[in-house]
Amino acid sequence: MTENAVLRTEDLSKFYGRTGKQVTALENVSIQVEPTTFKVIRGPSGSGKSTLLLAAGGLLHPDAGRVLVREEDLYAFSPGQRTVFRGQNIGFVFQQFYLVPYLSVLENVKMPGVALDIPDLDERAAGLVERFRLGHRVDHFPSELSTGERQRVALARALVAEPGILLADEPTGNLDMENEQIIVDCLREYARNGGAVLMATHGLRTDGFDQVYQLKDGKLQE
Amino acid sequence: MSIWSIIRKEIAHNRGNFVIGLLCIAVALGLVVGSVTLLAAHDINTEQVVDAKERETREAMEALEDDYRMMMRDMGYNVLVLSADQSIDELRMHGAPNTYMPVDYVEALSTGGIENLNHLFPVLQQRVTWPEKEREIILCGTMGQVPNFEKPQFLNDEGMYRNPIREAIPAGAVELGHDIARAAGVAEGDVVTLFDEEFTVQRVHVRRGNEDDVTVWCDLAKVQEWFDLDGQINGILALECVCHFEEFGLVEQEVQEILPATQVMEFGTIMRARLEARARAEQMHETALDQEIAYRGQLGEQRQGLVRILVPVVLLGAAVWIFFLILGNVKDRQGEIAVMRTVGFGEGKIMGIFLIKAALMGVAGAVIGYLLGITVGAAWEGIVFWSPEFGQLINPALIGLIMIGAPALAIIAGWIPAMKAAQLDPAVILREE
Ligand SMILES: Nc1ncnc2c1ncn2[C@@H]1O[C@H](COP(=O)(O)OP(=O)(O)O)[C@@H](O)[C@H]1O
Numbered sequence: 001m002t003e004n005a006v007l008r009t010e011d012l013s014k015f016y017g018r019t020g021k022q023v024t025a026l027e028n029v030s031i032q033v034e035p036t037t038f039k040v041i042r043g044p045s046g047s048g049k050s051t052l053l054l055a056a057g058g059l060l061h062p063d064a065g066r067v068l069v070r071e072e073d074l075y076a077f078s079p080g081q082r083t084v085f086r087g088q089n090i091g092f093v094f095q096q097f098y099l100v101p102y103l104s105v106l107e108n109v110k111m112p113g114v115a116l117d118i119p120d121l122d123e124r125a126a127g128l129v130e131r132f133r134l135g136h137r138v139d140h141f142p143s144e145l146s147t148g149e150r151q152r153v154a155l156a157r158a159l160v161a162e163p164g165i166l167l168a169d170e171p172t173g174n175l176d177m178e179n180e181q182i183i184v185d186c187l188r189e190y191a192r193n194g195g196a197v198l199m200a201t202h203g204l205r206t207d208g209f210d211q212v213y214q215l216k217d218g219k220l221q222e
Numbered sequence: 223m224s225i226w227s228i229i230r231k232e233i234a235h236n237r238g239n240f241v242i243g244l245l246c247i248a249v250a251l252g253l254v255v256g257s258v259t260l261l262a263a264h265d266i267n268t269e270q271v272v273d274a275k276e277r278e279t280r281e282a283m284e285a286l287e288d289d290y291r292m293m294m295r296d297m298g299y300n301v302l303v304l305s306a307d308q309s310i311d312e313l314r315m316h317g318a319p320n321t322y323m324p325v326d327y328v329e330a331l332s333t334g335g336i337e338n339l340n341h342l343f344p345v346l347q348q349r350v351t352w353p354e355k356e357r358e359i360i361l362c363g364t365m366g367q368v369p370n371f372e373k374p375q376f377l378n379d380e381g382m383y384r385n386p387i388r389e390a391i392p393a394g395a396v397e398l399g400h401d402i403a404r405a406a407g408v409a410e411g412d413v414v415t416l417f418d419e420e421f422t423v424q425r426v427h428v429r430r431g432n433e434d435d436v437t438v439w440c441d442l443a444k445v446q447e448w449f450d451l452d453g454q455i456n457g458i459l460a461l462e463c464v465c466h467f468e469e470f471g472l473v474e475q476e477v478q479e480i481l482p483a484t485q486v487m488e489f490g491t492i493m494r495a496r497l498e499a500r501a502r503a504e505q506m507h508e509t510a511l512d513q514e515i516a517y518r519g520q521l522g523e524q525r526q527g528l529v530r531i532l533v534p535v536v537l538l539g540a541a542v543w544i545f546f547l548i549l550g551n552v553k554d555r556q557g558e559i560a561v562m563r564t565v566g567f568g569e570g571k572i573m574g575i576f577l578i579k580a581a582l583m584g585v586a587g588a589v590i591g592y593l594l595g596i597t598v599g600a601a602w603e604g605i606v607f608w609s610p611e612f613g614q615l616i617n618p619a620l621i622g623l624i625m626i627g628a629p630a631l632a633i634i635a636g637w638i639p640a641m642k643a644a645q646l647d648p649a650v651i652l653r654e655e
């Protein structure tokens with residue numbers, strides 16, 4: 001257990017439903033992601049991957065345990081503080097890209113700047129758009145993009161605030177093999193350059209990741 | 223990029239949603255402004271209708287007054303001012319007054335500011351026998367009409383009556399009543415002898431059926447000389463010009479204020495009947511006007527009642543519509559809201575996005591609704607766009623109320639959906655595969 005982990009969960013548990021039919025989505029899950037690492041949570045559908053990522057990202061209050069991002073206890077913050085902290089330190093990408101349909105590619109990437117003070121927003125956004133090979137698409141709208149391009153826009157948006165950790169929930173679930181490879185390469189590059197990635201996947205590929213957590217019925221498998 | 227450009231771009235992208243909301247507010251406010259305008263236009267028109275009717279009545283009454291004035295003039299003198307101690311019985315028996323007043327009296331009346339007497343005609347009458355013709359006559363000396371300076375409208379530039387009833391009779395001339403002329407066998411242009419003096423008959427009057435028919439008129443000075451009554455008269459004939467029924471009978475009082483030692487004989491039963499008819503006509507006009515005012519007042523009240531029901535219903539309808547519209551918009555944009563929340567948008571910002579949109583709908587709807595309402599409301603009452611009356615319908619207070627009220631209404635209607643958006647749990651949406 002290293003002290004410099006950018007993300008750490010301690011005995012995280014989450015139960016859905018109230019009395020009677022209670023579903024255990026997570027049970028005593030402890031993981032950690034250090035800077036420059038690219039880690040994967042693997043598990044079948046319904047195993048609790050999304051629940052883990054949402055709880056780790058400060059979007060879902062766990063029923064037990066703690067989440068520490070850069071040594072800050074996420075759920076000790078007030079909701080307002082947590083929102084700002086999340087915006088500054090945690091990036092998200094999802095299987096569905098959740099792009100804003102009425103904003104262009106560049107505007108989607110810069111969108112977090114409306115909520116947060118992001119230094120050098122224009123330069124960063126321009127740099128990300130170039131890096132993800134979207135330079136010729138800046139003025140296009142999401143509906144005019146391929147799915148691969150859309151996920152790259154979502155990824156650029158997640159990284160524009162330069163968060164310490166990126167949480168990716170099956171980001172390649174809607175993509176073909178070629179685009180999946182592009183996205184995974186982008187994530188790996190981001191991790192290598194000082195970031196950190198925790199990606200949920202139900203795929204079988206495990207090669208090339210720093211660590212693979214196996215999740216089954218909300219419990220980590222050894 | 224700011225929250226404003228996000229709102230602007232969403233509106234532009236999702237035009238239909240915005241336009242429907244805007245039109246809903248425009249129609250609601252159009253109805254409100256339209257009905258308020260209709261009421262105001264109704265009041266303006268009522269005022270004009272009533273003014274017109276009043277003017278009509280006044281004109282009709284004035285025309286009637288002119289008619290009566292003419293009629294009365296044609297009927298001849300209807301008032302005789304006598305010395306206070308003149309016995310009316312004796313006057314009737316003699317056929318002429320036998321008490322005297324100074325001729326100055328007529329001067330006093332003409333300058334005394336008397337309202338209701340006109341065509342003052344001083345006379346000195348004597349019942350005598352025309353010695354040369356051996357006939358009873360009434361000899362009437364006159365100096366012509368003395369103007370009443372209170373009534374300059376009947377006078378010409380020289381201060382004389384434009385249409386006198388009687389003219390002065392020059393020295394050396396006489397005028398004869400119909401019967402006496404016939405009995406004496408005299409015609410116009412003849413020379414007759416009266417008290418040893420020769421006079422030319424300058425006129426023979428038509429038959430009038432009264433003592434005029436046996437009257438001989440000549441110069442006042444001559445009669446005063448014959449009867450040794452220098453500076454005296456015994457009557458002032460006049461035309462009482464009473465155009466209002468209530469004034470009837472006031473003339474004696476008016477005359478006595480100037481000349482206390484007089485009395486006034488009025489002989490006008492026809493006049494009395496005419497005045498009564500006139501009063502009835504005026505009454506009828508006034509009743510018609512009152513009915514018109516009552517009818518328009520009732521119509522206005524009916525419309526007011528309708529507006530009192532319509533306005534809240536329409537505003538409530540618009541509010542409900544906006545509520546569902548914003549709610550639908552929130553549902554459609556759940557993913558967008560969730561992702562905004564993950565990248566750091568606070569609840570306030572999310573709420574603001576929807577409330578500002580609602581407010582913009584309100585403002586735009588208010589502008590369109592106002593123009594719509596005022597134009598249609600005015601047209602309904604027949605007031606043309608941008609006419610002078612239209613200017614009266616522009617109500618700054620209403621404009622202010624609507625420009626504040628419409629966005630306020632939209633914000634209130636959108637409040638709950640916007641709150642729902644802000645409190646949306648992003649985890650619930652983002653967990654879905
Ligand atoms: N709102 C909910 N109520 C009840 N059960 C839920 C709810 N959300 C998720 N679950 C259950 O929790 C478990 C974990 O779900 P999830 O984290 O979405 O898994 P994964 O992302 O691995 O497919 C599943 O069994 C799912 O059915």
Ligand SMILES: [Mg+2]
Nearest residue numbers: 049050653655
């Ligand atoms: Mg999942």
